[in-house]
Every structure is written in C-alpha cells, then in structure tokens.
Amino acid sequence: MxxxxxxxxxxxxxxxxxxxxxxxxxxxxxxxxxxxxxxxxxxxxxxxxxxxxxxxxxxxxxxxxxxxxxxxxxxxxxxxxxxxxxxxxxxxxxxxxxxxxxxxxxxxxxxxxxxxxxxxxxxxxxxxxxxxxxxxATKARRITAAAKGRGVMEFGARRAQGPSSATYGARAAVIGGASSTSNLLAAKKFGIPAAGTMAHSWIEAFDSEYDAFRAWADIYPDNCSLLADTYDVLESGVPNAIKIFNELKAEGHGNFGIRIDSGDVTKLAEAAREMMDEAGFPNAKITISNALDENIIQSLLEQGAPIDNFGVGEKMITSSSSxxxxxxxxxxxxxxxxxxxxxxxxxxxxxxxxxxxxxxxxxxxxxxxxxxxxxxxxxxxxxxxxxxxxxxxxxxxxxxxxxxxxxxxxxxxxxxxxxxxxxxxxxxxxxxxxxxxxxxxxxxxxxxxxxxxxxxxxxxxxxxxxxxxxxxxxxxxx
Structure with missing residues (x-):
C-alpha cells in the first residue's frame, strides 16, 4: 500500500x-x-x-x-x-x-x-x-447524518476489498463524519482515534461470561465496554456487566458500557438501558453494531432506541448499497x-x-x-x-x-x-x-x-x- x-x-x-x-x-x-x-x-x-x-x-x-x-x-x-x-x-x-x-x-x-x-x-x-x-466518504456522510450526532465508529476493515481499501476507506469515512476507526494502521497513519471493544471469542475462551468480563475489567478498568450478546443479552450479558460495573465503581473506576451485536436491537437496548439505569449506571453507554447502514440507524432512532454509539462496518467501508x-x-x-x-x-x-x-x-x-x-x-x-x-x-x-x-x-x-x-x-x-x-x-x-x-x-x-x-x-x- x-x-x-x-x-x-x-x-x-x-x-x-x-x-x-x-x-x-x-x-x-x-x-x-x-x-x-x-x-x-x-x-x-x-x-x-x-x-x-x-x-x-x-x-x-x-x-x-x-x-x-x-x-x-x-x-x-x-x-x-x-x-x-x-x-x-x-x-x-x-x-x-x-x-x-x-x-x-x-x-x-x-x-x-x-x-x-x-x-x-x-x-x-x-x-x-x-x-x-x-x-x-459519501456513504459515511449518509450514515453519520442518520446517527444525528451520535458517535459512528468505522469497523469495516475485515469486510473491505483489501488492506489498502480498508485503510484509505477509514480515512474517507472520517471525512464523511465518522469519529474513530478500529483499523490501527489508519489510526496511526492519519491521526484517527482507535476504537474497539472485544470479540465473542474473548467471552467463549473463558469458563463463564462473568469470568471473561472480570478478566477484561482487570486489564482495562477505565475503558470497560463489554460485549453483551454472546449468550443472552438480558438474562446474562447485561446482569453480568452490571456486576462488573459495581465492582469497578467500588474500586474507583468509571467509563462503562456495553455493545450489542445481534437480535432485536431496539427491544434489547431499551431493556438494557432500563436495567443499567436502575442499577445506578445512567451514564453507561450502549453501542450497537452488526451490518448497520443509514436506513437501519434511522429506523432505530425513529423507534426511540436509546443508543449512544454505532459501530458500522461492511455497509460503510464497501458502500454496499451503491x-x-x-x-x-x-x-x-x-x-x-x-x-x-x-x-x-x-x-x-x-x-x-x-x-x-x-x-x-x-x-x-x-x-x-x-x-x-x-x-x-x-x-x-x-x-x-x-x-x-x-x-x-x-x-x-x-x-x-x-x-x-x-x-x-x-x-x-x-x-x-x-x-x-x-x-x-x-x-x-x-x-x-x-x-x-x-x-x-x-x-x-x-x-x-x-x-x-x-x-x-x-x-x-x-x-x-x-x-x-x-x-x-x-x-x-x-
């Protein structure tokens, strides 16, 4: 490249x-x-x-x-x-x-x-x-316009048509309004903030979801965003995340959040927001991902989904609809x-x-x-x-x-x-x-x-x- x-x-x-x-x-x-x-x-x-x-x-x-x-x-x-x-x-x-x-x-x-x-x-x-x-850049403008001021992270490197397209595409996505990228070469080369959470493999590698969250919190206590949908968002992911947030809060840490990568996002985000608010974490952020584009984002926000950030991958880095x-x-x-x-x-x-x-x-x-x-x-x-x-x-x-x-x-x-x-x-x-x-x-x-x-x-x-x-x-x- x-x-x-x-x-x-x-x-x-x-x-x-x-x-x-x-x-x-x-x-x-x-x-x-x-x-x-x-x-x-x-x-x-x-x-x-x-x-x-x-x-x-x-x-x-x-x-x-x-x-x-x-x-x-x-x-x-x-x-x-x-x-x-x-x-x-x-x-x-x-x-x-x-x-x-x-x-x-x-x-x-x-x-x-x-x-x-x-x-x-x-x-x-x-x-x-x-x-x-x-x-x-044009596709990113459409997606960030639909997000109405919420953060849009560029997550598309694995779906881009090669490393060069991934890297220069990330730069173009920021020109169009994205706030950060998961692509470290683009982040380094163009001075873009690097962003990301974890993959499902991290959760699956441990004996339990709680153990996986706890291990992550031990390593990244002040930037703890947990992937909540490996097993069951509402029955497992969010409850385990709240346990970790309570433990980190007691240790003097902050900056918490969850990411949802599948399912009925509006329903799951609404329930997760209610659960985290009741647990005393109204500032914990909800990020969603999974094949998002401007139409999906616009629909989610019109439904009132309480989403703070969007991780957008393949449909932005490839402009898949056009x-x-x-x-x-x-x-x-x-x-x-x-x-x-x-x-x-x-x-x-x-x-x-x-x-x-x-x-x-x-x-x-x-x-x-x-x-x-x-x-x-x-x-x-x-x-x-x-x-x-x-x-x-x-x-x-x-x-x-x-x-x-x-x-x-x-x-x-x-x-x-x-x-x-x-x-x-x-x-x-x-x-x-x-x-x-x-x-x-x-x-x-x-x-x-x-x-x-x-x-x-x-x-x-x-x-x-x-x-x-x-x-x-x-x-x-x-």
Whole structure:
C-alpha cells in the first residue's frame, strides 16, 4: 500500500495511447477533467475525498527498473517511449477541489494539464483513488447524518476489498463524519482515534461470561465496554456487566458500557438501558453494531432506541448499497503551441455529452440567505457577470435555462500542483471533516435528504454552452 511504484496500477491502453501520442503528436499538451455523472444511493451529491493520496502518488510517480524490463518484454512500445518512462519526470499542472467539498454531477473535481504522453498515464490510478475514497466518504456522510450526532465508529476493515481499501476507506469515512476507526494502521497513519471493544471469542475462551468480563475489567478498568450478546443479552450479558460495573465503581473506576451485536436491537437496548439505569449506571453507554447502514440507524432512532454509539462496518467501508462510483477522466482540450483547442465527447447517449475547454466551478451563495442555491461551470478565463441567464449542465434536463442574480460566487477549484511542487495545504482528516460540515451546512436541506433528495441545479455559462454546441454541430455528421 505504501509502495512507491504504483505506476503500473493502470490499464494497458493508457500506455499504448501514451506511446502513440509520443510518436504521432509530439509535444502537444492535453487537458483532462475528472467528474461524476451519477450519484450513489440516489443522492444529489458526493463528498469529495482522495485528493491527498492523489497528490502524493502524482508527486512520486515513477517506474522502477523492474517495471521497465517488464514493459520492454511486452514488445508493444518504442525504444524512445521506454527511455522516456525510465527517466520519467512529472511535469503536469493540477487543479482540484478541496477534499470534503460536496460535489454535484458534471462538476470537474480535478483538472490535469500537461504533455499528452504524461496526462494520459494517470487516468486509471487517479480514478481508482478518487472514485473509491469519494464513494466511502459519501456513504459515511449518509450514515453519520442518520446517527444525528451520535458517535459512528468505522469497523469495516475485515469486510473491505483489501488492506489498502480498508485503510484509505477509514480515512474517507472520517471525512464523511465518522469519529474513530478500529483499523490501527489508519489510526496511526492519519491521526484517527482507535476504537474497539472485544470479540465473542474473548467471552467463549473463558469458563463463564462473568469470568471473561472480570478478566477484561482487570486489564482495562477505565475503558470497560463489554460485549453483551454472546449468550443472552438480558438474562446474562447485561446482569453480568452490571456486576462488573459495581465492582469497578467500588474500586474507583468509571467509563462503562456495553455493545450489542445481534437480535432485536431496539427491544434489547431499551431493556438494557432500563436495567443499567436502575442499577445506578445512567451514564453507561450502549453501542450497537452488526451490518448497520443509514436506513437501519434511522429506523432505530425513529423507534426511540436509546443508543449512544454505532459501530458500522461492511455497509460503510464497501458502500454496499451503491458500491460503484463511476467517475470519469475525459479530455477537454489540447494545446498546440499557444493555441487551446476545446475537445468534446459526443455520442448517441446524450447524457454522456462532455463540457469542453478549461473550466472553473463556482458555488453561488444567495446574498440574502447566505445559503448556496446553485453552482455554475464557466470557462476559466471568462468573467462571471453579476446576473445572467444560464443553461443546465445536464443535457437531459427538462428545463434548460435558469436566471441567476443576487449572489456571491465562490470558486471551487484551486491550483494543487505545478510539476512536483504541491501548491495547496493538505489538512489533517479532522480539519477536512470540519470543513466538509461547514460546506454541507451551506446546502439546502432538501438536497441532503437520505430519501428523495431534491436536485441541486448546476448550470453552465452561455459562453461555455456556445462552445459546446459549436462542437456538437461540428462532429454531429462525422
């Protein structure tokens, strides 16, 4: 996962195209955008994540000697191209939206400009990073929103698609609102609090449940959270936990709790809460786990289940209800000498129409309410007027135009890299989480609903629309 040579985490055609660009297009530059078309879980936005890892991988991008020998052995590439890869030096410029920002369909989240031979190489690697981490951050946002301020612990390492997904997924989950992780490597690497209780094997290894609880309390008297459902939550688990809490209280210790991992959680949590309150432990916490997601959590809380914390595993770390985020990496312009030539993808699927040119996205804040009400994508070199009639970015939108006025425009993309020089701050994961919450607070509540979220309007300027339509007309008959 921390290997320096991720250059071969790519599809073969990235290298065959780059080889061809070197032979046929020389020093021409390309401009590529990463953006999303479809939002997971029928939501209206994603929470962007993965920029820090993307920047690190671009900065360290290179081919090992063994990689070069392998590529030679494929007999697909020219000697000049092989030499170019052997002495690879990253020289692209990168613009990106900060991690934690809510992003809507078709908005460029990362723009890469540089020699076509280079910029083409990064498609697979960057998409694998941005798609994965954004997907998990978005799922975590939904889950933590459902928890309504209660702690959400990320417990998914054993169900993740490999150690790298487990570790970077835990980071993304914290960006989306999780408070801690059970994954020690993620905790160490990203400064996340480590959390966890015990497994059923601890209970089963002792002669009795009480003996298991007592042994745990001896070792961890000031952080004693006991798994109460190995045998019977109400007849055994909670009564034995209360015995241990009484013993620890007499010894001067505190910070008690139980975890329930199975059964009718609402019924069990209500009864456990009553039993612990009557025993004099109203502050003992109840944590639940076991295949939770936003829908289950929302249902439990609507039923009045007295739950303090949620341990969420597989359904967050894999975003199991919507496990794929289909972000794309599309050429939007080429540069020949001093001339920028906008490029477009036109296909029979109108929804796949792309936005040409080098662009900027602005979040429009209503000057009266202080809330965001729309985004607009512009050509980067155009001035955004204070009032305009704009076009929907979605070519399938029923209502194509909207009038925009009385707003403050906040640019989203910032210069991130100039060659290997990193131009942006890379804040820690909880600073990103705080930033993300502030950006989410700007959005209309209706766009953040977990079910039947309203569409948030994304527009393009008349100038960008004109360039797009000229290219559509140009290539329509080809």
């Amino acid at each position: 921390d290997a320096d040579n991720w250059a071969l985490v790519t599809d073969l055609y990235e290298l065959t195209m780059a080889n061809g660009f070197k032979e046929k297009l020389g020093e021409e530059e390309g401009v590529f955008d990463i953006f999303f078309r479809k939002m997971p879980d029928d939501g209206s936005f994603v929470v962007l994540a993965g920029l820090e890892q993307a920047v690190e991988e671009l900065k360290n991008f290179h081919f090992e000697k063994e990689d070069i020998e392998y590529l030679k052995g494929l007999n697909l590439f020219s000697d000049d191209f092989i030499e170019y890869l052997a002495d690879f030096k990253f020289s692209c410029r990168v613009w990106a939206v900060p991690e934690g920002t809510p992003i809507f369909p078709r908005e460029p989240v990362m723009t890469i400009q540089g020699p076509l031979i280079q910029a083409q190489l990064f498609e697979t690697l960057l998409l694998s990073i941005i798609n994965h981490e954004t997907l998990i 496990p794929v985020l289909s972000g794309v990496y599309k050429l939007s312009a080429v540069i020949k000498g001093d001339k920028l030539i906008p490029k477009i993808k036109v296909s029979e699927s109108k929804g796949k129409l792309t936005l040409p040119g080098i662009k900027q996205t602005y979040r429009l804040i209503d000057n009266k309410s202080g809330k965001a009400f729309a985004d607009i994508i512009t050509l980067r070199d155009e001035d955004l007027p204070s009032e305009l009639t704009a076009f929907k970015a979605d070519p399938l939108a029923t209502k194509q135009k909207g009038h925009l006025a009385n707003f403050t425009a906040v640019p989203l993309q910032k210069e991130a890299m100039d060659g290997t020089e990193v131009k942006i701050d890379l804040p820690n994961v909880f600073e990103i989480q705080k930033f993300s919450k502030s950006q989410l607070d700007l959005l209309p509540h209706s766009t953040k609903r977990l079910l039947n979220a309203d569409e948030y309007p994304v527009f393009i300027t008349p100038k960008l629309y004109e360039v797009q339509q000229e290219l559509v007309s140009k290539f329509a008959d080809q």
